[in-house]
Amino acid sequence: MNLVVGGDSVYAYTGSRPFDRAQPTVLFVHGAANDHGVFALQSRYFAWHGRNVLAVDLPAHGRSRGEARPSVEAIAQWLRDVIDTAEIGSVSVAGHSLGSLAALEFAARNPERVRSLALLGPAVPMTVSDELLAAAAHNDHVAYELINGWSFSAGGQLGGNELPGVWMTGNAMRLLERNRDGVLSIDLLACHRYDGGLAAAAAVQCPALAILAARDVMAPLRNAHALVGALADVKTVTLAETGHSMMAERPGAVLDALRPFL
Amino acid sequence: MTTKPKTLQFDTLSLHAGARPDAATGARATPIYQTSSFVFPDTDHAAALFNMERAGHVYSRLSNPTCAVLEERVAALEGGIGAIATASGQAALHLAIITLLSAGSHIVASRSLYGGSHNLLDYTLPRFGIDTTFVDARDLDGWRNAIRPTTRLLFGETLGNPGLDVLDIPRVAALAHENGLPLLVDSTFTTPWLMRPFEHGADLVFHSATKFLSGHGVVIGGVLVDSGAFDWNADSTREKFPTLTTPYAGFHDMVFAEESSTAAFLLRARREGVRDFGACMAPMTAFQILQGIETLPVRMARHVDNTRAIVAFLREHPLVGTIGYPELPDHPDHALAQRLLPRGCGAVFSFELRGTRDQGRRFIETLRIFSHLANVGDAKSLVIHPASTTHFRMSADDLKRAGISEGTIRLSIGLEDPSDLIEDLSRALYAAGKSR
Numbered sequence: 001m002n003l004v005v006g007g008d009s010v011y012a013y014t015g016s017r018p019f020d021r022a023q024p025t026v027l028f029v030h031g032a033a034n035d036h037g038v039f040a041l042q043s044r045y046f047a048w049h050g051r052n053v054l055a056v057d058l059p060a061h062g063r064s065r066g067e068a069r070p071s072v073e074a075i076a077q078w079l080r081d082v083i084d085t086a087e088i089g090s091v092s093v094a095g096h097s098l099g100s101l102a103a104l105e106f107a108a109r110n111p112e113r114v115r116s117l118a119l120l121g122p123a124v125p126m127t128v129s130d131e132l133l134a135a136a137a138h139n140d141h142v143a144y145e146l147i148n149g150w151s152f153s154a155g156g157q158l159g160g161n162e163l164p165g166v167w168m169t170g171n172a173m174r175l176l177e178r179n180r181d182g183v184l185s186i187d188l189l190a191c192h193r194y195d196g197g198l199a200a201a202a203a204v205q206c207p208a209l210a211i212l213a214a215r216d217v218m219a220p221l222r223n224a225h226a227l228v229g230a231l232a233d234v235k236t237v238t239l240a241e242t243g244h245s246m247m248a249e250r251p252g253a254v255l256d257a258l259r260p261f262l
Numbered sequence: 263m264t265t266k267p268k269t270l271q272f273d274t275l276s277l278h279a280g281a282r283p284d285a286a287t288g289a290r291a292t293p294i295y296q297t298s299s300f301v302f303p304d305t306d307h308a309a310a311l312f313n314m315e316r317a318g319h320v321y322s323r324l325s326n327p328t329c330a331v332l333e334e335r336v337a338a339l340e341g342g343i344g345a346i347a348t349a350s351g352q353a354a355l356h357l358a359i360i361t362l363l364s365a366g367s368h369i370v371a372s373r374s375l376y377g378g379s380h381n382l383l384d385y386t387l388p389r390f391g392i393d394t395t396f397v398d399a400r401d402l403d404g405w406r407n408a409i410r411p412t413t414r415l416l417f418g419e420t421l422g423n424p425g426l427d428v429l430d431i432p433r434v435a436a437l438a439h440e441n442g443l444p445l446l447v448d449s450t451f452t453t454p455w456l457m458r459p460f461e462h463g464a465d466l467v468f469h470s471a472t473k474f475l476s477g478h479g480v481v482i483g484g485v486l487v488d489s490g491a492f493d494w495n496a497d498s499t500r501e502k503f504p505t506l507t508t509p510y511a512g513f514h515d516m517v518f519a520e521e522s523s524t525a526a527f528l529l530r531a532r533r534e535g536v537r538d539f540g541a542c543m544a545p546m547t548a549f550q551i552l553q554g555i556e557t558l559p560v561r562m563a564r565h566v567d568n569t570r571a572i573v574a575f576l577r578e579h580p581l582v583g584t585i586g587y588p589e590l591p592d593h594p595d596h597a598l599a600q601r602l603l604p605r606g607c608g609a610v611f612s613f614e615l616r617g618t619r620d621q622g623r624r625f626i627e628t629l630r631i632f633s634h635l636a637n638v639g640d641a642k643s644l645v646i647h648p649a650s651t652t653h654f655r656m657s658a659d660d661l662k663r664a665g666i667s668e669g670t671i672r673l674s675i676g677l678e679d680p681s682d683l684i685e686d687l688s689r690a691l692y693a694a695g696k697s698r
Binding site: 013037041146149150155157158163164165167170171174175251252255 | 278342346525
């Protein structure tokens with residue numbers, strides 16, 4: 001479905017189901033230079049299991065128009081604008097990577113609007129290497145190659161996808177390549193500069209779930225521990241032998257972690 | 263300066279892409295999952311698999327673990343996002359077409375095609391309302407002028423059959439994209455070791471995996487690969503491809519381009535084309551093709567080396583006229599081949615035997631190492647007379663336009679010792695000369 005938020009068209013995948021705000025809503029928020037498709041399997045599952053799903057494309061990503069938001073706080077405000085526009089009272093929110101930071105900040109700022117919070121591949125701080133920032137700033141394809149190289153476990157680099165016939169790293173690369181110049185750089189800087197993670201975690205009032213990947217290089221496990229410790233009501237699921245692109249590498253395990261929670 | 267990350271190289275991917283040691287048994291080789299169907303842990307899981315909420319296998323017509331390894335491997339080697347293994351190369355071509363086109367649609371295709379592909383486009387598909395205009399592969403204006411409002415696909419072979427016209431993929435792809443159309447390429451003759459068409463702008467690639475990918479000549483199979491780069495939902499393309507951009511009643515009103523920005527084509531191809539037309543690959547076949555792909559890099563290098571030796575021999579022989587091999591300076595596509603095919607121009611080529619039809623027959627029947635049969639890309643060297651076999655359904659005019667004459671002999675150079683192949687050819691040419 002399409003919404004107009006702040007004058008710009010926003011796309012949200014609903015799992016091929018009609019938008020129905022009478023059902024509990026689950027909001028999915030993708031990571032840097034991705035789109036709603038990274039949650040395709042998981043979001044579709046919830047859409048067909050009694051949830052009203054909105055898997056959004058962030059501004060300037062996927063099918064959404066507008067300009068990419070330059071900070072985690074700005075994305076969090078945009079998420080609030082989305083549910084206001086859609087006239088949704090409260091939501092469960094699941095975010096991956098940059099999306100996890102935005103979901104965290106969104107939950108902290110809007111405790112009355114968030115029922116539960118799932119953080120996939122979070123890290124505080126979510127430091128981005130100078131090398132990657134520089135490549136992204138120059139719209140150098142190497143930035144995509146670095147991300148792809150760091151986002152999959154060693155096993156994932158060899159394939160063996162649960163989704164038959166799809167070459168994970170190739171698919172991830174093509175998705176990255178669809179971005180307009182500048183979008184990746186804005187997203188990475190938003191991750192890199194966000195310093196409100198622990199304060200936001202302390203302000204979260206709803207139950208939280210952290211899904212961590214044991215082989216995550218983009219958002220290393222050690223950077224998730226302080227965040228998890230700052231959340232009052234949190235469960236943690238750690239996926240063994242899995243990289244940052246956990247929804248691609250372990251779609252079933254991610255869904256099984258989310259199912260009892262969202 | 264940023265250092266590029268180390269990624270797995272072609273030779274490594276040939277051996278490993280898509281496969282990991284079997285989790286259940288530790289088997290190093292990819293197991294042959296010789297099963298029609300797969301047990302569901304519970305009813306919710308089953309329903310989720312059917313509705314694309316979970317990843318996994320349901321029924322081997324739709325997907326199979328052994329076939330999935332092959333699909334990932336070829337996709338990895340091509341630099342694509344995924345693939346679908348099919349019952350044959352023809353099934354792969356058909357799958358690509360019927361996923362995108364419906365009655366009333368139109369294709370622009372190179373005239374230099376495998377005879378079977380020509381049959382499908384020229385004789386069979388019109389019965390289903392899909393028409394094709396054939397153009398000279400080298401005539402870019404011809405491609406441009408043939409595009410109609412109903413055109414939905416451009417199609418050619420990396421190396422045209424049998425004259426080895428080199429498809430100028432960058433220019434034809436650019437033309438296709440200017441018109442909001444995808445370019446489909448048959449890459450059977452080149453394999454990804456010689457050329458990766460996606461790097462030059464092609465959008466879809468298919469192989470007859472029967473040929474070089476297997477290399478052993480014991481299976482029939484095909485693979486259709488998607489680059490994932492074509493934007494089916496762009497303003498200039500959305501209305502052209504309703505199979506991907508509008509709700510599909512055959513799958514809960516799924517809009518495939520909404521499910522995935524990159525993989526809409528593959529989703530529809532598997533969820534409709536493979537499901538309903540059923541031209542799937544058998545797991546045993548996939549296993550055998552995987553065995554071939556493991557040695558693809560070393561085989562292709564040897565194929566090319568042997569071919570160069572044979573071409574050099576034939577060039578000096580008085581009974582041999584034109585040799586259609588793009589590495590030769592007099593081939594019309596020599597410069598293009600040097601740019602697109604720096605590793606070589608493959609191991610299939612044709613030459614003109616100077617003489618009568620009887621001399622041609624004598625030549626073929628005298629060969630002892632070369633096998634006279636309708637295939638290419640085998641580890642064993644092969645020979646055929648296209649005008650009377652692979653292309654016999656084509657009219658005289660079509661044959662001429664495709665560069666085929668009564669004296670055209672097609673060779674597929676194998677992996678034997680090149681001196682033995684030259685000896686075999688030398689003896690056959692001598693016999694042909696004596697029968698004058």
